[in-house]
Amino acid sequence: MSNAIYNIAQPETAKLLSYLPGSDEKKQLKERIAQMKSAPIEIPLIINGKEVRTGRTGTCIIPHNHSHVLATYHMAGPKEMEMAIDAALEAKKTWEGTPWDHRLAVFLKAAELIDGPWRSTLNAATMLGQGKSVYESEAEAACELMDFFRFGSYFVKQIIEEQPKAVQGIFNRMEYRPLEGFVLAVTPFNFTAIGGNLPSAPAMSGNTAIWKPASTAIFSNYYVMKLLMEAGLPDGVINFLPGPGSVIGPIAMDHPMLGGIHFTGSTATFNNMWRTVAGNLENYRSYPRIVGETGGKDFLFAHASADVGAVVHAVIAGAFSYQGQKCSATSRVYLPQSIWEDVQKGLIKETKDLKPGNVEDFTNYMGAVIDKASFDNIKSYIDVAEKSPEAQIIIGGGCNDDVGYFVDPTVIVTTNPHFKTMEEEIFGPVVTIYVYADDDFEEALDLCESTSPYALTGAVFARDRLVIADLEKRLTYAAGNFYINDKTTGAYVGLQPFGGSRASGTNEKVGSKHNTSRWMIPRSIKENFNPPKDYRLPLMQES
Ligand SMILES: NC(=O)c1ccc[n+]([C@@H]2O[C@H](COP(=O)([O-])OP(=O)(O)OC[C@H]3O[C@@H](n4cnc5c(N)ncnc54)[C@H](O)[C@@H]3O)[C@@H](O)[C@H]2O)c1
Numbered sequence: 271m272s273n274a275i276y277n278i279a280q281p282e283t284a285k286l287l288s289y290l291p292g293s294d295e296k297k298q299l300k301e302r303i304a305q306m307k308s309a310p311i312e313i314p315l316i317i318n319g320k321e322v323r324t325g326r327t328g329t330c331i332i333p334h335n336h337s338h339v340l341a342t343y344h345m346a347g348p349k350e351m352e353m354a355i356d357a358a359l360e361a362k363k364t365w366e367g368t369p370w371d372h373r374l375a376v377f378l379k380a381a382e383l384i385d386g387p388w389r390s391t392l393n394a395a396t397m398l399g400q401g402k403s404v405y406e407s408e409a410e411a412a413c414e415l416m417d418f419f420r421f422g423s424y425f426v427k428q429i430i431e432e433q434p435k436a437v438q439g440i441f442n443r444m445e446y447r448p449l450e451g452f453v454l455a456v457t458p459f460n461f462t463a464i465g466g467n468l469p470s471a472p473a474m475s476g477n478t479a480i481w482k483p484a485s486t487a488i489f490s491n492y493y494v495m496k497l498l499m500e501a502g503l504p505d506g507v508i509n510f511l512p513g514p515g516s517v518i519g520p521i522a523m524d525h526p527m528l529g530g531i532h533f534t535g536s537t538a539t540f541n542n543m544w545r546t547v548a549g550n551l552e553n554y555r556s557y558p559r560i561v562g563e564t565g566g567k568d569f570l571f572a573h574a575s576a577d578v579g580a581v582v583h584a585v586i587a588g589a590f591s592y593q594g595q596k597c598s599a600t601s602r603v604y605l606p607q608s609i610w611e612d613v614q615k616g617l618i619k620e621t622k623d624l625k626p627g628n629v630e631d632f633t634n635y636m637g638a639v640i641d642k643a644s645f646d647n648i649k650s651y652i653d654v655a656e657k658s659p660e661a662q663i664i665i666g667g668g669c670n671d672d673v674g675y676f677v678d679p680t681v682i683v684t685t686n687p688h689f690k691t692m693e694e695e696i697f698g699p700v701v702t703i704y705v706y707a708d709d710d711f712e713e714a715l716d717l718c719e720s721t722s723p724y725a726l727t728g729a730v731f732a733r734d735r736l737v738i739a740d741l742e743k744r745l746t747y748a749a750g751n752f753y754i755n756d757k758t759t760g761a762y763v764g765l766q767p768f769g770g771s772r773a774s775g776t777n778e779k780v781g782s783k784h785n786t787s788r789w790m791i792p793r794s795i796k797e798n799f800n801p802p803k804d805y806r807l808p809l810m811q812e813s
Pocket residue numbers: 456457458459460461464482483484485514515516517519520534535536537539540542543563564565566596597598695697726768769770774775
């Protein structure tokens with residue numbers, strides 16, 4: 271029984287390792303990659319801490335070498351979802367009463383394990399299973415996940431410290447209860463750290479969760495689950511349930527004890543889930559908390575005073591890192607005519623050696639896109655641009671899926687600011703540029719503000735201070751993460767809390783106190799040391 275007030279130091283952002291030739295981390299990672307490739311593993315469901323095999327299986331493959339099978343995974347069906355819900359509800363009885371310091375200790379320990387022996391495992395699994403370059407993987411599967419665990423724990427502590435004023439004779443207090451029910455965490459393929467965080471953030475506050483990973487991220491996500499178990503996560507607190515979302519999701523969403531949904535993925539999937547929940551409102555014990563971070567069509571808007579070199583590098587990093595498969599990827603760019611020629615030259619020069627390749631070679635900046643469906647979808651957008659008189663592909667355009675799902679970094683220039691690739695999320699290494707006449711700055715800015723239904727990230731480039739101030743004001747609602755003279759990707763937990771509004775989600779800012787608070791239902795407790803003795807107010811008495 272915990273009877274002390276403990277402190278958690280404000281965490282420091284995790285430091286990236288370099289993976290330079292000759293470094294220990296490079297040697298360890300190369301060894302782990304070789305080991306993982308040497309023989310496929312079998313991935314069970316994990317329900318109440320026990321492995322469950324259903325015999326209905328799928329495979330995890332390497333996107334840059336799609337004939338290589340890394341694992342066979344078992345898929346949950348309705349029966350296993352019911353089992354997981356029962357396990358989560360049962361485990362909650364103990365977990366919610368576990369002192370907060372012991373709950374958080376599990377996640378703080380997990381962060382230390384990533385910082386130590388588990389780092390190479392999470393990086394190797396993410397590089398192989400999701401096709402990430404070493405740098406992209408280190409930044410998120412290792413560092414961002416550590417940050418989620420450390421900052422997340424710190425935010426829980428900060429919130430429970432927020433207490434109402436206690437006055438003499440009346441003891442006021444706020445109890446931060448977990449949600450009544452279980453949490454369904456549905457996670458995307460593109461960030462291992464998001465996979466790990468979505469079930470963990472609610473669990474830190476005493477909730478129990480069912481974690482449904484994306485099928486193309488099961489390989490790394492399974493290792494995250496194993497890491498949490500090694501860190502001491504009690505059975506049933508997080509239940510790992512790979513399987514078809516459209517089959518197992520509705521079982522959870524129809525359940526009267528659905529306490530909340532922690533979702534990251536596409537807007538279409540989130541809208542479907544929201545509709546399912548809305549249709550069930552009368553069946554729930556409480557209104558489920560629905561937290562969802564979704565798609566983006568992220569902009570870069572440059573003014574004539576912008577630093578051309580900075581624009582060039584921001585476009586490349588924002589559009590092509592992790593093959594553009596980030597919700598934050600730069601995918602529409604507005605450039606004034608006066609700097610266009612220089613930007614174009616810079617883009618051509620800097621991308622000439624930028625080819626997607628095998629990320630096991632650490633010098634490759636880009637790998638393959640995640641799967642065949644994604645490859646076909648991205649290619650279909652490139653095909654549209656190739657055929658259109660309103661667009662010209664000035665860089666890239668090549669696609670080849672013989673060995674891996676490779677799409678060249680592609681730059682389209684369009685004369686139509688509403689061209690298909692300026693409006694729709696592509697989720698691949700494709701960026702579209704619209705060049706505006708310098709005199710049409712105001713109109714171009716209106717276009718940037720209103721063209722997309724999304725409002726996730728956006729960057730403005732200018733050196734003129736008054737212009738920067740104006741851009742910041744005029745684009746108030748166009749992006750939840752707004753960058754000035756920087757790329758649209760790469761937010762840090764606790765430093766640039768992440769999330770967007772409009773069709774980009776509920777903007778609860780993952781990795782922030784706002785998100786943490788969504789997994790708690792506070793109870794105000796007033797204890798009166800002088801209980802009432804007379805129902806009448808003093809005013810009601812005759813003098
Ligand atoms: N805003 C953010 O923070 C953020 C971060 C990462 C990714 N994303 C977005 O995620 C998308 C890419 O990820 P994705 O392809 O994995 O997204 P997705 O929507 O296809 O899948 C997300 C998850 O939902 C599950 N799912 C699908 N249909 C379901 C259903 N009917 N019921 C329950 N679950 C279901 C999937 O299996 C997966 O686990 C992009 O749109 C990207 O912008 C957003």
